Amino acid sequence: MFAYPKNQQSADQQLKDENECFASAKQQSGVDPQAPPPAAKTEEQKKAEQKAAADNANQAKGGRVKGAARGAAGGAAVGAIADDEAGKGAAAGAAAGTMVGGAKQRRANKASKQQAAQATAQQQQQQEAQAGAAYQQGIDTFKRPFSACMDARGYSIK
Secondary structure, X not given: OOEEEOXXXXXXXXXXXXXXXXXXXXXXXXXXXXXXXXXXXXXXXXXXXXXXXXXXXXXOOOHHHHHHHHHHHHHHHHHHHOOOOHHHHHHHHHHHHHXXXXXXXXXXXXXXXXXXXXXXXXXXXXXXXXXXXXXXXXXXXXXXXXXXXXXXXXXXXX
């Protein structure tokens, strides 16, 4: 903000008026515009939070067991239809099902971790945006009484 004297005020008078209006606006608004804005988290802090969220994400369990059960059932049915031994078919199906079930579980767990990390990153962005908006709102709150004070003392504020 800039103050321009309308009534030929001296530089000393303007400095005195600015200091008095600053103190008054600070007291009225409860905002100190000279205070630094809220510190943002470092990239390391953000990444650590995202990693922690990924590590704590819900993990699928029992994928291999379910796959083995499905594979055994399918293998037994195939073995029985082919007049082969259902037990051999069940064993082969269970082995294949275990592999498939484990792969599905790993994919699901990886996706869950990625979603948790992304959700944390979005939350961090929202927090930073809110902190910035709150800081700017405080500055705007300070400007109103400061501008009114300076205007009352014969200055144009821009």
